[in-house]
Amino acid sequence: MKSISTLTFQHTLKDIHKNTDNRKFCFVLGAGASRKSGIPTGGELSKRWFSEIKERIDTTEFSSWLKDQKINKSDLAASYGSIYRKRFENDKTSGYEFLVQEMKTAKPSFGHIILAQILSRTSGHCVLTTNFDSLVESSVYQFTNKTPLVCGHESLSGYARPSKTHPLIVKIHRDLLLAPKSDPDEISELDPGWKEPLDLIFSTHIPIVIGYGGNDGSLMSYFEKMNKPSNFFWCGLDESNLSERIKKLIDKHDGRFVKVDGFDELMHKLLLVFDEIKPIKEELQDITNERIVIANKQFEEINSIIGTDKVSTKTENRLLETTRELSTLEYDSLAQKESNLEKKKEIYLTALAKYPTTSWLWGKFIHFLEVEKRETDNLDFYYQQALQHNTDEADLFENYAVYLDNIKNDDVKAEEFYLKAIALDEKNANYLGNYATFLKHNKNNAVESERYFLKSFQFDPYDPNNNGNYAQLLLERGDLEKAQTYVNTAIKFATENAVLVEQWFYRYAHYFENYLTQAEAQLEDLLSKGIRSLGWNFDGNIKQAKAQNHPNEEKLIDFARRIISK
DSSP: OOOEEHHHHHHHHHHHEEEHHSSSEEEEEEEEGGGTTTTOOOHHHHHHHHHHHHHHHHHHHHHHHHHTTTTTOOOOGGGGHHHHHHHTTTTTTHHHHHHHHTTTOOOOOOHHHHHHHHHHSSTTEEEEEEOOOHHHHHHHHHHHHHOOEEESGGGGGGGGOOSSSEEEEEETOTTTTTTOOOSSHHHSOOHHHHHHHHHHOOOOTEEEESOOOOHHHHHHHHHHSSSSOOOEEEEEEEEEGHHHHHHHHHHHHTTTTESSSOOOHHHHGGGOOOOOOOOOOHHHHHHHHHHHHHHHHHHHHSSSSSSSSSSSSHHHHHHOOOOOOOOOOHHEEEHHHHHOOHHHHHHHOOOOHHHOOHHHHHHHHHIIIISSOOTTTTTHHHHHHHHHHHHHHTHHHHHHHHHHHTSOOOOOEEEEEEEHHHEEHHHHHHHHHHHHHHHHTOOOOOHHHHHHHHHHHHHOTHHHHHHHHHHHHHHHHHHHHHHHHHHHHHHOOOOOSHHHHHHHOOOOHOOHHHHHHHHHHHHHHHHTTTTTTTTTTOOOHHHHHTTOOOHHHHHHHHOOOOOOOH
């Protein structure tokens, strides 16, 4: 069996993706791809059920069952179907209900988000899975503007054709809501309805197997009998975990084994392959803005007077004077149309008096006061009112922490609210990164700051602000090689904002051997556009750059001064 590194795999896929139009990828996902989303793998469930079976039946029956089913205690995953059937033999519905409970709180992981981008931004690729969960299609719905075609039952197999407009997701063991298959009699052979569409898919699509243990007879048997695809990749954690059957299959198709660190980690690597993928935050912002525009347009149409094209001043006054209860959306619509800032404030206050537990309305009101009306005297009071009525809204706690940090300079209270926000949403990379930056700049605690930065990357490794701020921490202590990766990531995913001007300063300050002229030109261009990072502290960078014998210390200090001041 031949093996290749992840790096070689990346470049091989990139060659295929760039140089041919008639070969696409089919991502074949097993339970391992859903593990980080909180769904146990087949092997983990097999171990749990095996222990429960042992507790529920007598020794004689247990021994007989082991012998009859040829259960290998050292490889329980291989007997998943038999163990499932025995565990729920007295009430099959309990088996289904168990699976529903295990999957109901699962959320797409970073890998699913990237996969959704691949499926939507590059046409023709598809997913084939033995999983019942909805993680892939949920990611497509949530994080792209595409609608997937999900074939979660063999009766839909005739529709399982790769599409340029609707990403195809094939579930050969059915969807969770369509009587999924787990019994060995059900998964030992592929339903006949799937053969023709799978033959069609693999006549043009290269299988990329991820997180699949090959323990069901259906898909493995199909792979063993299928026509040889143009290539075949099996991704796994370790070659030693592969069964002889899998190794023979890889050899049969002249395929390659690719050692990976996990599903999320692999999908991270595939960003190199697909240049079409936008930065995730930019993609989400575009989609969200489009949906808001559509919703607002429809809302205005509903509110408009019959026979007119838009809401008139008369209509707005009528809404304010009406005796019926206005909705939060109606109040917000009125506020957005009001040009008089005092009247706009009154509309928000009236709305909040009626809907004090609507956190997004508080957020818009406080943003209006701070940014549009520039009325900062009472911000603290309104934040406290908002938090009093919305005790579990993490965004409000985070925004208040940032306000206390940047405006009030109250480190003690700021830290309290940073930690409260994280406690409410411990997987929020933005919260973790903001607190990490606070620890570095305000508390001078580089050790704890680094810990929180690294934790934030577990949930969003491409956040440009966090990458840039962590890069600064590394640069200030002289770790230029490690920092360069984070600077590069920040530049790749940043827009023309403070983050970008900071990163080009870092390149000018620390990587002058390669970037001196380019960085100087970039900084001048950004500064000419009015882009600044007001109040940012470059002292540690300047000190380190001097230690590196920077060729133009005067220019370096001048750039720092211009970036941090208006």
